[in-house]
Every structure is written in structure tokens, then in C-alpha cells.
Amino acid sequence: ALCRLPPPSQTAMDGSGASGEAERPRHHPFLIGVSGGTASGKSTVCAKIMELLGQHMVDHRQRKVVIVSQDCFYKVLTPDQKAKALKGQYNFDHPEAFDTELMYQTLKDIAEGLVVEVPTYDFVTHSRLEDRITVYPADVVLFEGILVFYPQKVRDMFHMKLFVDTDSDVRLSRRVLRDMSRGRDLEQILGQYTTFVKPAFEEFCLPTKKYADVIIPRGVDNMVAINLIVQHIQDILNGDLCKWQRGSMNGQGRSLKRAIGEQSDLPNGAANLPGKRVLLEPSSRPH
Ligand SMILES: Nc1ncnc2c1ncn2[C@@H]1O[C@H](COP(=O)(O)OP(=O)(O)O)[C@@H](O)[C@H]1O
Ligand SMILES: [Mg+2]
Numbered sequence: 001a002l003c004r005l006p007p008p009s010q011t012a013m014d015g016s017g018a019s020g021e022a023e024r025p026r027h028h029p030f031l032i033g034v035s036g037g038t039a040s041g042k043s044t045v046c047a048k049i050m051e052l053l054g055q056h057m058v059d060h061r062q063r064k065v066v067i068v069s070q071d072c073f074y075k076v077l078t079p080d081q082k083a084k085a086l087k088g089q090y091n092f093d094h095p096e097a098f099d100t101e102l103m104y105q106t107l108k109d110i111a112e113g114l115v116v117e118v119p120t121y122d123f124v125t126h127s128r129l130e131d132r133i134t135v136y137p138a139d140v141v142l143f144e145g146i147l148v149f150y151p152q153k154v155r156d157m158f159h160m161k162l163f164v165d166t167d168s169d170v171r172l173s174r175r176v177l178r179d180m181s182r183g184r185d186l187e188q189i190l191g192q193y194t195t196f197v198k199p200a201f202e203e204f205c206l207p208t209k210k211y212a213d214v215i216i217p218r219g220v221d222n223m224v225a226i227n228l229i230v231q232h233i234q235d236i237l238n239g240d241l242c243k244w245q246r247g248s249m250n251g252q253g254r255s256l257k258r259a260i261g262e263q264s265d266l267p268n269g270a271a272n273l274p275g276k277r278v279l280l281e282p283s284s285r286p287h
Helices: 044-053 079-086 100-111 168-182 186-211 224-236 255-263 274-279
Strands: 028-038 063-071 115-122 127-134 140-144 159-167 214-217
Touching: 028 044, 028 100, 028 186, 028 224, 044 140, 044 159, 044 224, 100 115, 100 140, 127 224, 159 186, 159 224, 168 186, 214 224
Parallel strands: 028 140, 028 159, 063 140, 159 214
Antiparallel strands: 115 127
16 A cells, blocks of 8 residues: 655745754655657656556645656757757757756655655747646656666666667657647658757667666557566555665665664564565666
8 A cells, every 4th residue: 555645845945845844754755767768658658657556546636656757857948049949950859958957956855755846848939837847745756758867866866767668660650740749840850850869869868778677668568567567666665665764865874774674663564575675675776
């Protein structure tokens, strides 16, 4: 069963975070990074995982599983860059296109169990919108994007890393359909793809596949892989995620093994099965 969370009482952005809430124990979510090339099916896989965890129809404040997209962290473009973007001449697939620092800080706050505000981005005007999305603490946070494994400090925060591996011709054809439905013309879509999307995928995204714990061929069509992953997440949650503290990530100096050892006095016996301990190994080591 998923654990209960205290009602959120502050946002991560107002600076009251650590000091005001010092006495109340926070829940540290299980962070899953999901990467893969453009139109590989990252969002679809995340939605499926959420659905299978029984979370898709739940009110967003009650959710124990949330999805955050790297797309929200695109940098605000200058008028000059915006003009380029409208002509398909801006590289949205380069690591520089993302506000990595904001992404890192946001993920760090999420990892610490804070309420965070995520910017929203408009693909038509290529600008950050006034509206922000409030993300409430959850047990599982899926963070998806083409380059979520590229910056090491972001990559190192994930407890599980998934890479959706879909053939590039399948991705290109999906991408063309998606961009056309956004009102862009074929020539420009294909020009951008060959100039920026494909080279950046090969230079920046594909090399991060080696950091993945699980590679999912064919995305959501691969229900064997998705079911295995969901089962694994459920095992972790049933092992009493709420009591689970990660020392190495939040600088409290407690090792993961020790934190798990401390669960030995809990009534929940499942957490103490040797097999379960293996499931809680962090996954930040490159293979
Ligand atoms: N297995 C699949 N079969 C058919 N279409 C799919 C599949 N996975 C995703 N799609 C479609 O492909 C497009 C891109 O998928 P999406 O999940 O948004 O990819 P990403 O988030 O990696 O860009 C969407 O229109 C989606 O509905
Ligand atoms: Mg997506």
C-alpha cells in the first residue's frame, strides 16, 4: 500500500522550506528518471506506469505518483532566439537549451519532499508561461525527458533510470505527425530533424543510455518490461518507502544500508526480507 503524506503547507519557492518544517519528518520520494530520444514514447511509458500503479484517476493533490517533464525546463528564449525557433533554426535538442540549474534545484526539492512549482512552457510561442504547475510530495516521481541523464548531478539523483529505446525511423515518423499537428510544415520539420534533432540525439542522448538500469525496447508496446518495472516499484513501496531515508543523497550522512537496517524494528516484516534489500540499492553508478 502507498503511504500517507502530510498535507503540504509551504512551497519550495518561498524559502520557508527547511527551517519552518524542521521538526516534521518529510517523505523522500522514489525518483525515477525516464529518458530516450524524441517521440520514443517516454510520456506514454510514464502515463502507463502511473496508470498501472492505480494513480491516473486520482486528484493531483492526492497523487502518490507524479510525472514531471524536462520540457518544462526549457530556457526562456531571447527575441533573436525566438525568431530562429520559429524558422526551425534553434537547437532544442542541445543540453544548453535547458535550464539545468533550475531542473536540478527543483529535483532536489522534490527529493527532499517539498512542494515545488514547475514552470510551464509554450511550444507555439517558445516562451515560459505565467502559470506554474504545483507538484505536491509523492511517493514516486517520474522525471522524463531527452536529456535527463545528461547532467551528472541530475542523473545521480535518480533511484531508478529507464531508457525508452525505439527505432529512429519510428520516432521520426511520430515526430513528423506530432509537429504537423502543431501546425508546422513538413520541410521545416525534416530540416530541423536532420540539422539538430538527430545529431544531438547521437551526441548527447544516446550516450546516456549506458546509465540506464532498464532499457525498454519499443516503449509502451513492451508490456512485459513495463509490468516488471511496475512490480518492482510496488515491491519498493510495500517495503515501506515512507520510513526509507537516503543518507547519501540529502547530505545527512546516513548510508542506505544503515537506513534499511533501522527498519528492523518496524512491524512491517516485508522490509526486512533479504531479497527486498537488494531492491533498494541506489542506481547512480555508470555501467
Ligand atoms: N507504442 C506506441 N505505439 C504507437 N504510438 C505511440 C506509442 N508510444 C507513443 N506513441 C505516440 O507517439 C507519440 C510520441 O510519444 P510520446 O510518449 O509523447 O513520446 P516522448 O514523450 O518520448 O516524446 C505520441 O503521439 C504517442 O501517442
Ligand atoms: Mg513527451
